[in-house]
Amino acid sequence: METTTFTIYSSIAQLPVTWDVVAAENAFLQTPYLKVLEASAPTNMQCFYIGVFEASELMGVALAQYLDLNKLESFGERDQCLKTYIRNFVFKNFASHVLFLGNNMITGQNGYAFTKNIDHKSISKLLMACSDEIIKYFKNQQITIHIVSFKDFYQPCAEELKQYGFAGMYEFNTQPNMVFELPDSWKTNDDYIAALSKKYRDQYKRSHKKFEGIITKELSVEEIVSKEDRIYELYYHVAKNAPFNTFFLARNHFSTFKEQCGDRFVLCGYFLNEKLVGFHTLLLNGTVLETYFLGYDEQVQKEKMLYLNMLYNMTKFGIEHQFRKIIFGRTALEIKSSVGAAPIQMTGFIYHTNKWIDQLMSKVFPKLEPSLAWQQRHPFK
Template sequence: MHRNFLKSIEKNHPNINFKYIILVDENLKPKAFTSIQIINFNLEAIQNNLESFTKKVKEIGRKLHIIPNKKPLKILISGNTFVSGEHGIFINQTEDKKSVIKDLAKAILQLTTADNKLKIDAFLLKDFENESLLITDELKNYGYHPFSVEPNMILHLNDNWQNFEDYLAAMKTKFRVKAKKALQLSGALKIETVTLNNINQHLPKMTQLYQKVATNASFNLADFNLQTYIDFKANFGDNYILKTYWLNDKIVGFLSGIINHNALDAHFVGIDYKYNKTHAIYQRMLYDYVQIAIQKKVNIINFGRTASEIKSSVGAEPNDLTIYLRHKKRITNRILKLFLQGVQPTPFQQKFPFKKINLNENYQSIN
């Protein structure tokens, strides 16, 4: 929600229309804020994730000219298109949050009716945690349909981890062996920190690697422009982390992330899949995120969505997220409800890599 973070994204994505809504009280003091991005989204981008009956719903909708054929949907998004989690709405603690959510829903609709050039097809309010649903379910009264998306994978760091060796020591033998094997396989990789001085020469190859990952994703609202990294580094310095992975003088991967208060938020990565298995590039990145977090003395790593199982193998746990979607047309919105019933998070097997803590281990009797 930092001004420079939002400004950097806006500057480098001219194909996205950015808006900001501020709600004020009777004394004109701000009580809530939401970041809006308006994008063109093609339904085919999630076709690989649809169940058979959902495809039929879409076909029927197109035959009835309710769902456009090949034409992209213009979607208004409340939230951050490029970041997982609750990063779209801020409400003052003193406000009645249910009431504010209602006012925001009205303000979003008012924004689109006031500017006929926007021509919005659908409204999407994204990434609410389970604790927020008691408040955000008020959106159902305004025609919004909730559906679950892949969870944000979160690792809570133990206060006793002073270095990476402490982290490894906390693991069960099976997972510690797996980690050491990944570190061994990735031993030939050379890791370099990206700075403002060298970022321009690396960005073309980094962009190619990012596209490889984005193409493999089952769901992607919009492509991220890596030129944004230049502004991130200029605005946030060492708190914005960029590292490249090299093999024989060739970039085969990169990671990015930002220190956000007491958390390390992992952002986009790029991988040359040709070398991923042989050199455990992605696994190495996950362990490097852990090492960075320990060095920066943060409490949490937000690993984001996708690849949930492998993230759980390094200790991350799922934090469920809900999105609310509404189509502008009433009949289409009813069909949309059926459509969304077939969109479910990809199932995965949650791993539990850490030893169980014996609470009585250090207990000393006072008797």
């Protein structure tokens, strides 16, 4: 790694022409998606794009995101309790300027990609150096970064990284990533239904009966633009009722996504009496189907089991298009496991730039996380 250097860019227009060649294995690091972030990132987010060079050849790419939590009206309104108020006070006053090495908007190890095998010691050293450089950039603007987080590593990678540059950092495990590994033998949705045990086959039938009257339709970019306000209203209802949020999407996010990524981005609308009452989104990422943000009308969701039917529809799409696995992400762990997803533990590393506060991280951080109790379901025979 002696000949390795990095350059941090603040604009897509500055990126090397071979960027997408290096990022070929991950759609979340390719320029169409990065252009979505540039054009419609959350209002409290600024993105940085990192190019890693060996001599003059680009051999690695990475993403960093700065969040200003002072610009958030709410961190999430579902849990109104003393613990939530304390958490919000702490974030506003001691952790409002946050730097993520990785992508805070999605779940999974999507922070970097290399064309060559790089040892974990070098990766940790590189990520630390990049974070130091961005901290300096903000210091020059009289902004102090409070928290630095390196997010979402699968366990084998995390175990390696903490042997090196991440050794002194607080290691945290939040909600797991719900991943559905699809068997090669499944060719149609009927194969999936046949694999379910009687209890979960009955759940499938019951939810589909409740679903009667709902029309689903994949929306074109023109239709997304024409329904932008309603789509955002449905998204925002779900987002603000989450237990914790560090951002809210821009109003034009979904139409921008469709414009930039075309057929690789799917927005499926759910209509009742010709009114849009819900939607879900997907990103086709090679052999992996990534679920993205969704939204729904709360009343219709209860009456029609809308959310569960969305999960079934995403599963059907994944099977029929022969994806290897579906990334369902965090939240709603139990209902996702009832469809077939299993929890994969994700690890992050975090530190506070104030060394005195950082020493308290192991005591403070667990108290700030939303509490979680859930039972994993096993729906197959």
